Amino acid sequence: MLDHLRIHQQIIYDLTVRDLEPLSGSFERLAYLAALRDVATGEYSHPYLCATYNPARVHEVLFKCHEELFERLLESTLAEQREDLLKFIERLPGDTHIRVRYCRQNSESWIPLQAPDYLKLLFRSNQTVLAELLLKQKPTAGLDS
Numbered sequence: 001m002l003d004h005l006r007i008h009q010q011i012i013y014d015l016t017v018r019d020l021e022p023l024s025g026s027f028e029r030l031a032y033l034a035a036l037r038d039v040a041t042g043e044y045s046h047p048y049l050c051a052t053y054n055p056a057r058v059h060e061v062l063f064k065c066h067e068e069l070f071e072r073l074l075e076s077t078l079a080e081q082r083e084d085l086l087k088f089i090e091r092l093p094g095d096t097h098i099r100v101r102y103c104r105q106n107s108e109s110w111i112p113l114q115a116p117d118y119l120k121l122l123f124r125s126n127q128t129v130l131a132e133l134l135l136k137q138k139p140t141a142g143l144d145s
Contacts, residue, residue, distance in 0.1 A: 004057075011053055011061040018048065020065075026073045027081075027088035027103075027110075033066040034110045042113050067112045074122055078129065085130050100131050 023029045036044045044062035045055065073081065089099040107127045111120050 008061055024087045025084040027085050030069055030110045036062055070112050082130055100134050104131055
């Protein structure tokens with residue numbers, strides 16, 4: 001049991017230091033973790049981590065990290081989510097409309113499969129509101145390059 005916990009902690013540490021820490025915020029991290037999930041199977045995988053650790057353990061940790069990050073994001077205020085999403089879309093190519101469209105098209109895949117329905121609904125609702133807010137705001141330096 002303790003060995004199991006130690007391995008989970010090490011996977012979390014490696015994931016955080018190597019991959020999550022350099023990202024700009026919760027939305028970018030959420031998109032990153034969601035991209036590690038195989039759409040067909042729902043299994044999470046990571047090339048480095050799976051080469052280093054048991055892939056089943058890596059799946060467990062990535063699954064839990066994805067859920068935790070999703071829930072923490074929804075615990076933040078809508079204003080905080082807006083700022084975080086703005087940081088994320090500023091790193092995407094294209095103008096504001098293209099960036100917001102990218103988020104609209106991909107945000108469904110950012111939802112953990114096992115998330116409760118009420119959190120899925122809240123996330124979708126927030127994404128709709130945030131997209132409208134971002135499209136209506138005046139362009140800032142670098143946002144519409």
